[in-house]
Amino acid sequence: MHYALNLRTFFYSHYFYLGLRFAAGLVGVTLITLQFADMTTAMTVCIGALCTALMDMPSPLRHKFNEMSASVLLCSAVTLLISLCAPIYWLLMAMLVLLSFMACMMVVYGKKSMPLQLATLFIMTMSMEHEMTMPESFVHTGLFTVGALAYLAYSMAVSWILRHRIKQQVLAEALFELAAYIDIKADFYDTRYNLSEQFNKLVRQQSVLADRQQASRDLILRSHLNSKDAIVVQVHVCMLDLYELILSTHTDYAQLRLHLADSPVLKTLHDIAYKAARDIESVAYAVTRKRVSYAAISYAPELDAIEAELIRLQARVDAGKPAQEALAVLRAQRNKIRAIAKMIGELHQASQKAYTSTPFWSDADMGPFLSQQKYELQMILSHLRLDSPIFRFSLRVAMAISVGLLVAAQLPYAAHSYWIVLTIVIILKPSFSMTKQRRSDRIVGTIIGCVVTAIIIKYLNYPGAILGILILSTVATPTFIYLRYRYAAIAVSIMILLQMHLIAPGNENLIIERLTDTFIGAAVATAFSFVLANWEYQSLPRLIREVLGVNLRYVQASFDLLQGKGKDDFAYRIERKRLMDSLAALSSALVRMLDEPNSKQRAVEDINLFIVQNYLLVAHVAALRSILRRHAKELPVAAVNAMLAHSHDQVCGILARALQQHGQTVALPLHGTSGASDAATAAATPQVPWSGWPLVQRRIRLLQADADKIIVHSQAIVRDVAPA
Template structure:
């Protein structure tokens, strides 16, 4: 279950704060405008505030101002344009289609542009019902803009006051997702769970975790001006280091189960991982409550049980039983888990006070770690071609809205055609899987919302109670819109239907008409989700190549770090982030493909194995780094660096071969073992050699899986 759906953490999450901020701003702007205008004008002001509020998300203050200002300007322009065109029906229809097309083209700017697209299409649909003179159109737009600007000023003020609080909440969300990631890894020690299914879950969660970590970076690393900011910076960096340690815990779980399946130590390892997840959650919970975090979980009994099992294995080996492999695997897991427990302790410490120094970024350019905000016209122009998925999506929406308007004109009752259009806009998304999920949530949410509204209006006549329900729905809508859209659909249906009842009471068919309009809009959106569709398999070759290219750069940065060629790990962190982002993008495409029709699913298993193998390379590098740190005292630098250099050359050749289009049809021989260690006494030789062999072997497997992906898609 998502952490924000748990009552213990819900009221501390940024989702709940967003709902409160949204509702307070919307209700406040409306009530103030009612003091100076009539109800109709106040609703225009309210809609202006609502369109700007759709852009009110956790963002750096400068980005938030740019995003919300863009919403104010664009939505005001669309309001004026549609109002001026409304008296001429044919011109209005043309403008609705054109605006729909260009609004959808804004998707080229990434996820942050999706609320702007929705706000633009929302105000377009809300403005199409009103026929005005030219002078009335300008006055109407002025009132709309005043509401938009008022909410902009309010939101920026609140966000400035709560800027540190928002950083804490976004950081806490990333920590909660890391805890969930460890929960999935814990089940690898439970023989009841299938290893392949667990890997699939792990890869999916890795995609979510990468997204939350990026949101945390964007807010925390842009500016840290005081001691309170320094604490969240320290905690954030400690979280990333902990994540790398968690990656390094990957082992051959099949071998672990083979050797220790009958031993209670497997349950002990599971319990240790589970406790680590709870410990991280306790840090996240304290961060959301603006408190320093202190350790409360004891790992002693489980660690003692592991030590007892290691002693028992040593005794069996001394008695002549072949238990060396089991001993080596268990000892490695013990060492890694101890390192993770120590790092969680540092995570607690990082939340307690600001320290004098901040690691790795003093005078460094944080740009590579941060999302860049670029809104350039040439980006849209470059996608004005039929093979562009965004261009095809824009055409699809424009055609669907045209059909929705035509159907609305034929309905026998006095339909509000904007409801059909709005349903199409909300449901029809760039990918088929997103459209499918949004359609289900929209229909179910609307039905539940209509039923609740009908019961409320039938049972309750007290205006104060109805207004309280309206405010509650207004809070719930933005709270759940990015958390559980189905809940948001319930809330928004209640909110709009109650508003309609208050503005124009007496329409007994209002709820039934809204249901019919929703089903019509959903049917049109579903039909057009197959028109000029962009299936996920079409983008997979590009994404696979992107992963391989980034992995090559990551391997270069990794071996430079392992060989001590750089003064710090800054370049390594950048390339690790880029690789995780590229893997998350491919993983997201795979998840979306699984929701597409069976005929459009291609190379699903091969894509999944390709993702897993790249993930294993990251895990091996993290493990090598942990081994070198653990044995740094007696480390024989020159021979170890020579071994790492040879391994690096072999891995780079392998990944380069995977990038070669001609390599799809050639036989690949296994790489030779790592060179024998020099005659230098060092306890880390067996561990380093083993990890290098695994790294090389998994690099070779990447060639096979990338070939299989390309063959099956072609």
């Protein structure tokens, strides 16, 4: 279950705060307007506020102002344009299609532009039903703009007052997702769960976690000016360090299950991971409540049980029984668990200390860690070609809206064509899988919303009750729109139908007509989801190349760090973040492809294994960092660096060959000894006495083996995708 769907955490989440801010702004603007004007004027002002409110998301204040200002200007221009065209039917239809196409082209600017696209299409559909004279159009647009500016001012004021609170909530969400990530890792120790299925779950959760961590970075690292901000920065940095330690816990779970199937230590390992997840959740919960966090969980019983199992395994080894591998793996896990428990303790402490300055890289440029967005006309112009997925999506929406308008004109009853168009706009998304999910949520949500509204009108038809339900649905709509769209669809259906009932009471066909319009819009959107469709397999070569290219740079930065080059791990953190983002993008594409028709799916198993192997490379590097830290005493720097340099050359060479398979040539600087073989390297290095040799050698062997598997799966993907 998503953390925000739990009642314990729901009312502290930024989703609920967004709903309250949204509802208070809309209701407040409407009530103030009603003091000076009639209901029609108030509704126009309210719709202006609503369009701006669609852009009200957790963002840095400067970004929020720019995004909401863009919504005010764009939606006001669309309102005026549609109002002026409304008296001329053919001109209105042509303008609706053209605006639909142009609004969808804004998707080139990424995820941030999606609410702006929706706001533009929403006000386009709301304005198409009203025929006005030219003076009336300007007055109508002026009232709309007043409402939009009023909500902009209100939202910026509230966001400024709550700017630190929003940072806490977004950081807490990332911590909750990290706890969910550990819960999945805990089940690796449970023999009831299939290891391959667990890896798939882990990679999917890693995609979600990467997105939440990026949201946290964007808010926290852009501006940290006082001691309160310094605390959230420190908690954020501890969270990222903890994440790397958790990555390093990847081990040979099959060996553990094989050798320890009859031992209670597997359940102990599961329980201690479960405890760690709850411990992190306690930090997240404290952060959401603006409180400091204190450690209340003890790992001592589980650690004692692991120590007892290690003694038993050592006795078996001493007796000549084959348990050496299980002993080494369990001992390594014990050491990593201790490090994780210590880091969780530091996470608690980070929430307690009042810092005088931000404990981060004070002289470093945070730009590479942050989402960069440029709104340039050239980006749209560069996509005006038929092979562009965005261009095809824009054409698809424009054609669907054209058909929706034609169907609405032929219906025997007084159809509200704007409802059909709005349904098409909401359902039809850039990818087939998103369209499929949104269609299901929209239809189910509308049906439930209509049934609930019918019950309200029949049994609770009192002004006070309807007003209360309207306010609740207004809060619920933005709260769930990014959390569970189906719930948002229920709320928005209730809200709009009750508003229509208040404006025009006695219309017995209101609900039936809205249901019919929804089904028509859904049918048109479904039909056009196959027209000029952009199937996920078409983007796979680009995504694979991006993963390989970023992974190559990550490996280079990692080995530079492991060999002690550079004064800090700043470059390593940047490349790790980029690799996780690229893996998350590929993983999301794979998940979307699985929702597409079977004939459009390509290399599913190999892509999944390719993602897992790249993920494992990150885990091996994290483990190497942990080993070198843990065995830093008497570290033979020259010998270890020679081994690392040799491994670096091998792994980079493998990734470079994989890139060549995808049509990209890479020139690599060699750091190792070109004439040395694996056997020679392995024979030479252990002559220097050091306790960490077996662990480093084993982890490097795993690193190279997983790199070899990357090129195998890359070849298979090329074979499956290229012919298509």
